[in-house]
Amino acid sequence: MERNINIRNYREEDTPAVVGLLSGFYDNVKTEEDWRRLYLDNPAGSAVISLAEETSGKKLIGHYSVIKMEMSVFGEKRFCGKGEGEIFDLPFLIGLLKRGVKIEPSSEKLIRHTMNAALACGLEMVCTNPNDLALKSHIAAGYDSLRQEFSIFVLPLKSRYLSHVLTKKKNLAGTACFISSLVAPLIHFLYSVKVLFFGRTGVCLDPIGSFDSRTDIFAEALGKDKHVIAIDRSAGHLNWRFGKEEYKKYVIRDGGKDIGYAVLHVFINPNGFKEACLVDYLFLPEGWGKFKGTIVKITEEAKKYDSDLLRVNYMHDRKETFGLAGVLKELFFTKRSDKRNITVFLSSQLEDEKEKILDIKNWFFTDLYFEGY
Amino acid sequence: MKGKDEMKEKLKFIIANCCSIDTSAVDDNAKVNETPNWDSFGHLQIMSCVEQEFGVSFDTRTISALLSYKDILGYLKENT
Numbered sequence: 230m231e232r233n234i235n236i237r238n239y240r241e242e243d244t245p246a247v248v249g250l251l252s253g254f255y256d257n258v259k260t261e262e263d264w265r266r267l268y269l270d271n272p273a274g275s276a277v278i279s280l281a282e283e284t285s286g287k288k289l290i291g292h293y294s295v296i297k298m299e300m301s302v303f304g305e306k307r308f309c310g311k312g313e314g315e316i317f318d319l320p321f322l323i324g325l326l327k328r329g330v331k332i333e334p335s336s337e338k339l340i341r342h343t344m345n346a347a348l349a350c351g352l353e354m355v356c357t358n359p360n361d362l363a364l365k366s367h368i369a370a371g372y373d374s375l376r377q378e379f380s381i382f383v384l385p386l387k388s389r390y391l392s393h394v395l396t397k398k399k400n401l402a403g404t405a406c407f408i409s410s411l412v413a414p415l416i417h418f419l420y421s422v423k424v425l426f427f428g429r430t431g432v433c434l435d436p437i438g439s440f441d442s443r444t445d446i447f448a449e450a451l452g453k454d455k456h457v458i459a460i461d462r463s464a465g466h467l468n469w470r471f472g473k474e475e476y477k478k479y480v481i482r483d484g485g486k487d488i489g490y491a492v493l494h495v496f497i498n499p500n501g502f503k504e505a506c507l508v509d510y511l512f513l514p515e516g517w518g519k520f521k522g523t524i525v526k527i528t529e530e531a532k533k534y535d536s537d538l539l540r541v542n543y544m545h546d547r548k549e550t551f552g553l554a555g556v557l558k559e560l561f562f563t564k565r566s567d568k569r570n571i572t573v574f575l576s577s578q579l580e581d582e583k584e585k586i587l588d589i590k591n592w593f594f595t596d597l598y599f600e601g602y
Numbered sequence: 603m604k605g606k607d608e609m610k611e612k613l614k615f616i617i618a619n620c621c622s623i624d625t626s627a628v629d630d631n632a633k634v635n636e637t638p639n640w641d642s643f644g645h646l647q648i649m650s651c652v653e654q655e656f657g658v659s660f661d662t663r664t665i666s667a668l669l670s671y672k673d674i675l676g677y678l679k680e681n682t
Contacts, residue, residue, distance in 0.1 A: 317662075319666070360669075364635060
């Protein structure tokens with residue numbers, strides 16, 4: 230027995246099935262409203278969405294999309310996208326296999342179909358971060374691999390979080406509580422001394438409810454940079470991405486002047502800890518030297534929200550941002566290496582720039598690439 | 603101890619069988635994209651056989667998270 234899988238474009242009447250499929254996998258897509266906000270109500274236009282359908286039962290079994298966004302590529306605005314949500318109804322497919330039904334691998338086809346539709350819409354570049362399971366099908370469908378390694382910097386703010394970290398280390402499991410009760414105050418003492426003597430700066434954070442022309446000046450400066458590839462951080466895009474209450478938004482000021490912005494995501498993580506994560510930040514070119522003062526202030530904000538930890542995911546030092554990883558280490562953040570697949574699909578319009586685009590050093594990365602989807 | 607060893611052997615046999623490779627080629631570090639033929643389709647076949655053999659049932663999130671021999675073994679130790 231064999232089942233055919235049909236790949237086709239999304240239609241309005243598919244919405245309940247799509248939401249049903251995605252809600253089993255994504256925490257941020259639980260309702261139709263969540264889905265519409267992320268996939269349809271995007272200021273850059275509705276996402277390009279493709280579906281895989283099992284033909285005999287007309288059952289939706291797969292989904293892939295490209296969410297549209299503007300990016301600046303070496304000083305020019307380009308119409309780009311983020312590949313997102315390669316999801317299959319895996320328990321259903323496993324059920325078919327168990328019954329001896331032959332099914333054809335369709336992941337690569339689904340991605341190819343979506344990319345063709347995205348190209349037809351005029352998209353010039355699509356980046357995505359597939360998990361290991363989806364990586365091969367992305368590469369087979371025409372994506373190039375950009376990078377895998379990045380660093381997670383964490384500052385424990387409460388001993389209960391430190392105790393959790395130590396418990397995971399086998400040889401410390403029995404004494405984790407005791408050790409953390411000693412180490413956590415020590416870290417805070419050292420941190421306070423460091424800040425007292427070296428961290429006093431004129432930096433302050435001005436909380437804002439939404440992004441507007443005041444923050445657009447930072448995006449414009451980044452967009453003019455002829456050496457960088459970055460998501461366009463215009464107010465419209467940032468308000469769409471960080472509209473929810475759990476995102477705390479600030480303009481960074483120094484000496485009475487606006488020098489950048491920062492976004493702190495405060496949420497309960499899967500381990501039950503209240504986590505504050507610095508998901509996006511940007512400075513005017515002359516403001517990067519104030520990163521340390523900004524982190525000190527961000528730490529104060531994280532504490533104000535009663536967070537157990539403060540996390541900063543860091544990809545790499547660019548020439549303009551050189552030394553940020555060192556600043557985090559100086560402030561007693563612990564570093565852990567991690568892996569995240571980043572892949573890029575280029576249209577023929579950008580083919581001449583391929584070598585430069587595939588050089589990770591030309592990208593300005595923060596969690597803006599991953600956050601909120 | 604015998605039960606755990608048996609579980610390891612069965613799991614390696616399933617992975618080898620689904621990836622059409624020799625059991626000796628499946629070591630403790632076997633994982634998706636690195637073990638021959640362990641791609642997204644091979645993964646589905648592995649998870650299908652694991653469900654049948656060990657009487658467990660996976661949801662989409664779990665299937666997408668158990669991407670290595672060690673991950674699957676850890677799950678089975680905790681859930682069977």
